[in-house]
Amino acid sequence: MNHLAHAYLSFRQPALITGNLIADFVKGRAQLSAYAPDIQYGITIHRAIDTFTDQHPVTHKAKRYFTPSCGLYSGVFVDLIYDHFLATDPERFTDDSLRQFAKYVYSVINERKSELPETFLRMFKSMEEFNWLYNYHYIDGIFRSMRGIAMRAQYLDTDPNIIYAVFMEHYEGLKLCYQEFFPDLQKHVENLLLQENRQ
Template identity: 30%
Template sequence: MNYFAHLHIASLTHTSWVGNLLGDFPVDAAQLDADLLMGWRLHQKVDVMVDQHDASVQFRSMPRKGRRRFAGIVQDIAMDYWLIQYWERFSQTPLDVFCHQALTGLVRDKERSPERLKNMISSLEKENWLSNLGTVDGVEKALFSIMRRWRHGEHLKAFVDDLEPVIEQARLPFLSLYPDLLAFVNEEMKKAEATHSLG
């Protein structure tokens, strides 16, 4: 899952918007405030669950030009695309309202964010592009952003060259995976609440 899905999970679990994105940014978890740490931990658990899910294994094994080793990166972004396409199935909040809520929450904790996340939030303040992640152009821009800053970025070019079929390949895996992910997150929050009450 990429930014949009982690923000959706933050809204469902009433955990920190910034905290739920921190798993994609370099941080020292030991230095995080308690609310950010909870979001960071949830992000880590989500990533592990998604990576191990049968639908993710299926997506990574599909025939395509891009190397299987890097398909998980593309899957995360394509899953955001499909979450936005199927938004009304998973949320009663209108998409534009949710994007505004997410931006407001991120700006609130902007100064507690690492520099690269601060820059991303500043970009969202100028133009809230979250809903654009549900377009082919938005997926392409997200991949090019990774390609620019990642030393192995050239390996994603094959996916970009065949982008629309690759996005379509993620549709059924997303529909299989995302309900399971939300159920998983719900159980994790119940466990956290039970632990807190015992403490």
């Protein structure tokens, strides 16, 4: 999953939000052990979310829309469009609540900046400046994100306009994938947190 989903599935717990967002920038046990246990648990939840998402049959179905144009990067774009459908899901966000949630997430990260990886903070600077979490709500925000991914991807030689065209052509089919998949993911994360709290 992408940034908004990881933050949302942290259920407004600051340490979970922090661990969930920095997880891709924390490599190996030595780096992991530098963080407090509650942030380490957020990193663990991030990885559990990614594993569940990658293995879910609906995600496999969603990837098939993108595979002809971007091959192994199809999963990256599915993660991104899931964030769009989460941002536009009226059962989870209004325009105002999404805006406020984004501000809350940025404030959580800013309070802990001194503890976080420099590589993450460079990415986070752009996330906050261009308000990625809120702008996933908009089609042009998704296009900008697709273009950014395409520019950074070392082994992807596809015009981002083509990837965007796939997204728009199959918008309703991809939305149905999100609607079928995301409740399963949320339930999975809630169960993990319940199990942790019982221990």
